[in-house]
Amino acid sequence: MHHLTLLSAVLGLGLLANTPMALAKNLVFCSEGSPAGFDTAQFTAATDNDAAEPIYNRLVEFERGGTAVQPGLAKNWEVADGGLSYTFHLREGVKFHANKDFTPSRDFNADDVLFTFQRMHDREHPFRKAYPTEFPYFVSMGLDKNIKSIEKIDPMTVKFTLNAVDAAFIQNLAMSFASVLSAEYADQLLKAGKPSDINQQPIGTGPFVFQRYQKDSQIRYKGNKQYWAPEEVKLDNLVFSINVDPSVRIQKLRRDECQVTLNPRPADLPALKQDKKLNVMEQAGFNLGYISYNTERAPFNQLPVRQALDMAVNKDAIISAVYQGAGQKAVNAMPPTQWSYDNSIKDATYDPEKAKQMLKAAGVKEGTEITLWAMPVQRPYNPNAKLMAEMLQSDWNKLGLKVRIVSYEWGEYLKRMKTGEHDIALIGWTGDNGDPDNWLGTLFGCAAVGSNNYSRWCDPEYDSLVTKAKQVSDQEQRTTLYQQAQQRLKQQVPITPVAHSTVNQPISAKVTDFKVSPFGRNDFAGVSVD
Structure with a gap:
């Protein structure tokens, strides 16, 4: 009997080796x-969004490899009231994941959509009070002010009402920050006094279930x-x-x-x-690598100083050394493949001598020390920020400035930049949704100061153009407004665009x-x- 058991065990192992498990x-x-x-609403970096992507779904999703929006957790939707209301009909039979501490008792429904968006929208939301966090995309796109209400019509229908037309609304809802969370799981975490687990032990409806995470591993x-x-x-x-x-x-x-x-x-x-x-x-990269001047700090709050720094950047040398043939020179605040791109915009002539005189005229003394922040990681828009920073250091040293290069761990770098600790920083962007507002509003609008607007530049003339452009649904009218905004941004130099990388x-x-x-x-x- 023992021999037989042993033999069948051996045979069993052999059989197992040929089973689908192996x-x-x-x-x-x-x-x-x-x-x-993994709480995507908190983050804007692709590193964070990539890690959360397998776990979640959104009401609408981008088609894989493209910019078109298709149904996700919403099987269809209607737009009414001249573009001010969106009614989503939810997919039935969608299951949330489970983990060692949580087993869902019901399928996905309207309560989950309400929890997801009300937490971002309502500062008094009980979960948000228990786990206070910022929602940079939601705020920088003005959704915190523009969403008037989110209502549950019935268990499988949700209605969003807006204060003003937002031509990018559906595209925005396909972005990572709008990933739908489980209201039931959030409720359990709240009762257990562990709300931050929503960020470390994520539960979604997506194609992959989170198992474990070891930082840096x-x-x-x-x-x-x-x-x-x-x-x-x-x-x-x-x-x-x-x-x-x-x-x-x-x-x-x-x-x-x-x-x-x-x-x-x-x-x-x-x-x-x-x-x-x-x-x-x-x-071809749908991206932009750029230099961001902190316009709230002296001397970068003076336009002539920003113009001088901008015209002393040797872009051709940077593109050759840093991008090595895999980049094209950027002159504008978004890539040429984005509709509404203004082809008439040109760079100021590279002129270090004139730049030096302009700094002197603006009262910037020789030997003034400034900090230049360089990302610690490679990004699609910048393959080597350290080398780019060293080249800029050399360009600006020639103007009589003392440039000190600063870096931090990536999460820390972004966090400190959002609070405006930098003088000048290297950063960039890969488009999120195919709409011009995702560049011109999300990165440079007044609402985005403190989130993605690292220049902390709030220009009323510019801001009214991008705000108007969002509230019009006609693409030609939007294009005209966005082109005027691009001209204004180029004149005011809150950034120096460097490159679009392949x-x-x-x-x-x-x-x-x-x-x-x-x-x-x-x-x-x-x-x-x-």
């Missing part, structure tokens, strides 16, 4: 940084067997392997320790493109149906590994 489809993504958490997810769109879940396990160093990410990809990565160094591209086991996906994404040839997002998202729904 043939599990696993994909490892070599990511570039540690997320600050890895994030693990498993395929959601109960997903409402089962054809989108082709992986059993998804792992984010966190590697800040681009050369480590590339080595891991070559050794098949990860199958997808991002932001390779331009110098590595020729060899990657020749490797038969890899596939380098290339796309996005190169190396993946293993074994990966099928991965799509490069114009918004710089890494999305693994529908992706498989051979």
Whole structure:
């Protein structure tokens, strides 16, 4: 009997080796940084949004690899009252994930949509009071002021009423910050006195279920067997392997320790493109790398000082050294592929001599010390911020300034910039939704000071143009207003646009149906590994 048991155990193991369990489809993504958490409403960095993307859905979703919006947790919707009301009809039978402390007792419904948006909208919301946090996108796009009410019409219908027409409203709801959370889970966390777990132990309805996260090491997810769109879940396990160093990410990809990565160094591209086991996906970047002047601080609160710094930047040298052929010179506050882009805008002539005289005339003394902040991570819009900062240091030293380069860990860098601690900072943006407001309003509008407006520039003339443009639905009228806004921004120099980079994404040839997002998202729904 014992022998028989032993034999069947051995045979059992043999059988197990041939079962689907052993043939599990696993994909490892070599990511570039540690997320600050998984509560997407709090964050604007792609690192945070990528880490949360597998877990959640939104009412509407961007099509994979494109900018068009399609149904998500809402199966359809109607717009009425001249664009002031949106009624969403919700998808039935959608299940929330479970974890060791939470098992949902019901399917997704209108209460979850109400919780998600009322927490951002209402400063007195009990969950927000228990777990106070900022909602940078919600605020910088003016949704906190423009949403008049969010109502539950019935368990599967929700109505949003706006104070003013917002031509970008549906596009905005497809962004990460609008990911729908479980009201039931939030309620349980509130009762247990652990509201911050919404950020560290996330529950969503998405294609992957969160397992665990070790900072600076890895994030693990498993395929959601109960997903409402089962054809989108082709992986059993998804792992984010966190590697800040681009050369480590590339080595891991070559050794098949990860199958997808991002932001390779331009110098590595020729060899990657020749490797038969890899596939380098290339796309014109929907992005902008720029220099942001803190206009609330002297001497950058003076226009002639900003103009002088701007005309002393040797953009051609930066693009050649930093982007190495994978970037084009930027002269405007958004990429040329964005509709309403003004082609007539030109840069000031590169003229360090004139810049030096302008600084002197503005009363900036020789030897004045300024800080220049440089990101610690590679971004799609800036492959090497440290090198760019060193080149700017040299450009501005020639004007008699003493430039000190400063850096912090990525989450800390963004946090400190939002409170305006910097003099000048390197930063950038990858478009989120295909609407011009996502550049001109989200980055430079008055409502965005303290969130994504790192120049802390609030210009009433500019602001009224972008506000008007959002409240008109005719694209030609919007274009005219946005072009006037672009002209005003160029004259006032709150930023120096540097480059739009080409996005190169190396993946293993074994990966099928991965799509490069114009918004710089890494999305693994529908992706498989051979």
